[in-house]
Amino acid sequence: DIQMTQSPASLSASLGETVTIQCQASEDIYSGLAWYQQKPGKSPQLLIYGASSLQDGVPSRFSGSGSGTQYSLKISSMQTEDEGVYFCQQGLKYPLTFGSGTKLEIK
């Protein structure tokens, strides 16, 4: 199975700050990476797929990048509504696997 390691496990950011979350795969996943946001009590929502493609309706302050085994999610200007837990997921091989999540809070 492909293991997905996310960092940091948690972070706090001020309004307007740029935030970066990292995800490392245990092998090359050739940009087959998706990012999800989960707010308390809600289901995950797709933000990014194919490592860098923005899902329809997702604000442009979210962006994804990376290749090989290293990927990142960037929020260019932290907003109150961005609080939540962020998960990465590799979509290259079954079994599909998720990172353990990064909890993002407002400072």
Add this chain to the structure above:
Amino acid sequence: QVTLKESGPGILQPSQTLSLTCTFSGFSLSTYGMGVGWIRQPSGKGLEWLANIWWDDDKYYNPSLKNRLTISKDTSNNQAFLKITNVDTADTATYYCARTSFITMMVLIWWYFDYWGQGVMVTVSS
């Protein structure tokens, strides 16, 4: 508008079989490229993919639970199903169904979940 909604028993006892239903609208599981997956999340923990079924009835299972899982679909009623046999307390979680899409890049295929249901809580307790 794509929507999905899970339903299940709520509570069941160890060794029983968990039966989950995903009722969806806005897409068809008879359309090329469409799939439905099941993912679960124990309270306060991460996400675990369980199984996927595709428009062509292709099925994939998480090997860690494969012998206990059965995924199926009813295309005419826009439903997908998941059965988990011989449950125990470790199966207590919120279970989500999600539409699965894929993109291709040369010889590669990447799968991702673009629409999720609200989730259904399942508790296994004696």
